[in-house]
Amino acid sequence: MVARKLVDDGLHPCPIRNVLDRLGDRWSLLVLRTLAPGAMRFTVVKRTIGDISQRMLAQTLRRLEQDGLVTRTVHPTIPPRVDYALTPLGQSLMEPLDALVRWADEHHGAVRAARQAYVPPTAEAA
């Protein structure tokens, strides 16, 4: 989802779409899952995901924090150190999320196969 301003008030009339739209961006779910094992520093999250830009990670973490899914803890040291962790709310999301991931894991074979076998409707020239 995507073109709709993801950063807006998040006030889609339908509460489900309201929440799901946020998780539907490219990184939220991934970041959430990365944090699942426990608190982690900014850089570690970045390295773990690999192909996320500093900008996107910061932005995503902000939104997750804003939604109450993640906490941000600043350690006043030099160099600075900031830890991110799931809140109880964030952890409660892990369960349904894991279920979805499990589905993806179990069925991606079928999906790939379907994509392979797919013949566009236009070719109905039988």
Next chain:
Amino acid sequence: MVARKLVDDGLHPCPIRNVLDRLGDRWSLLVLRTLAPGAMRFTVVKRTIGDISQRMLAQTLRRLEQDGLVTRTVHPTIPPRVDYALTPLGQSLMEPLDALVRWADEHHGAVRAARQAYVPPTAEAA
């Protein structure tokens, strides 16, 4: 997810991201859920969702069909009639999907509250 070409080969190295990226667009999950009760005509799906354009619905249905989640049945009548329905694979997705929706339904209150209470880090001028 979003900026990445959703229509690409869908060959993200990680199978989970590969599948999830597809479902992460603005309409897929919604269309899937709309079809959950049973086969439905194009127009009915469109009306049920309400705020989806003809273009987006057609495109979304195509992708779902391509991924083996939905079937497309053409009745050679005039005017034409096309029914869409979930495949067994599509139905198997309903379960984890419902779990996610249930989560959203149960916790959107908490999320909204968090958004309300949120104070951006910059304001740390205590």
Next chain:
DNA sequence: CAGTATCCAGGATGATACTG
């Protein structure tokens, strides 16, 4: 009815550079 083709705007994302 069920789509497809085209045009267009907004926005999500990435790269780069700079700061505390």
Next chain:
DNA sequence: CAGTATCATCCTGGATACTG
């Protein structure tokens, strides 16, 4: 280290018009 600011890009999705 942990960000923020800015710039450029290119995708997503809406609107509209046309077809079988």
